Amino acid sequence: MRKPPVQKVRKVQKHLFDYLSIDLDPYDFPHYFLEQWGEEAGVEIGEDDHAADLTKEQLAAYEQWLRDKEKAIEWVEKDPFGSAPYLTFRWAERMPAGTWGIHFTKDIFDTFEKGAELYGLHLSTWAKEKKIADCKTNLDPDNSPYSTIWGFAFQAVGAPGGWSRNIISYGKSRYGQNAVLFQTDGAVRVYHDGDEEYQLIFPLCSEYNIVPLADPESGSVGCTLRNGEEVQFPSLQALIEYLEKDGERKIPSRIKTLDC
Numbered sequence: 361m362r363k364p365p366v367q368k369v370r371k372v373q374k375h376l377f378d379y380l381s382i383d384l385d386p387y388d389f390p391h392y393f394l395e396q397w398g399e400e401a402g403v404e405i406g407e408d409d410h411a412a413d414l415t416k417e418q419l420a421a422y423e424q425w426l427r428d429k430e431k432a433i434e435w436v437e438k439d440p441f442g443s444a445p446y447l448t449f450r451w452a453e454r455m456p457a458g459t460w461g462i463h464f465t466k467d468i469f470d471t472f473e474k475g476a477e478l479y480g481l482h483l484s485t486w487a488k489e490k491k492i493a494d495c496k497t498n499l500d501p502d503n504s505p506y507s508t509i510w511g512f513a514f515q516a517v518g519a520p521g522g523w524s525r526n527i528i529s530y531g532k533s534r535y536g537q538n539a540v541l542f543q544t545d546g547a548v549r550v551y552h553d554g555d556e557e558y559q560l561i562f563p564l565c566s567e568y569n570i571v572p573l574a575d576p577e578s579g580s581v582g583c584t585l586r587n588g589e590e591v592q593f594p595s596l597q598a599l600i601e602y603l604e605k606d607g608e609r610k611i612p613s614r615i616k617t618l619d620c
Contacts, residue, residue, distance in 0.1 A: 371501035461513035
């Protein structure tokens with residue numbers, strides 16, 4: 361599979377960024393919140409009434425009520441799986457093309473196949489079933505972000521507050537002893553309140569230069585070169601610098617080999 365055109369991936373990235381940048385949208389909240397507001401505001405709300413049925417002034421008042429009463433927090437606490445994912449993410453930032461991500465896993469692999477849809481994105485680790493991404497359609501910029509399959513990783517180097525310095529030991533302790541290093545042109549970096557960590561979210565099929573890492577250590581990241589030579593790098597940064605200097609890996613193809 362050829363590496364997708366950067367502009368195409370960046371459009372998909374923007375869809376995700378725009379969604380994760382939402383602060384609060386009254387149209388997303390369950391009907392029972394609208395009923396509560398109606399009771400307090402003296403506005404009759406029927407079973408079939410929705411936020412879209414309110415007048416402009418009523419909608420503004422309803423939105424302010426949701427904020428003042430901290431109903432977003434209440435919704436997340438009451439229904440973590442059903443609440444809007446954007447409510448648990450903040451500080452969304454579009455990452456540059458070619459960003460290096462590292463995904464930790466129990467079972468080592470060299471191809472990302474399964475991920476999460478937008479709904480449930482904030483609790484994807486706990487999902488019983490992952491969604492399979494169809495690379496023929498998953499990067500279509502005309503698709504809604506709700507139909508795109510997304511993956512999670514950490515920023516391999518350069519995360520805020522020195523977050524990347526101990527990323528190997530941290531990632532292994534939480535998600536699995538093996539890792540997959542890769543580049544993507546479509547990542548959005550966010551802080552996830554639920555996991556209390558910075559994360560990269562990217563559309564599956566946008567990843568390239570994939571390097572599986574079996575049980576890496578913070579002070580020794582090893583891989584096998586094409587000539588069969590085993591090489592140890594003193595850090596993840598050193599490995600990435602080596603990969604970026606390797607002209608062959610700049611060939612725009614999705615690499616599915618176990619070497620680096």
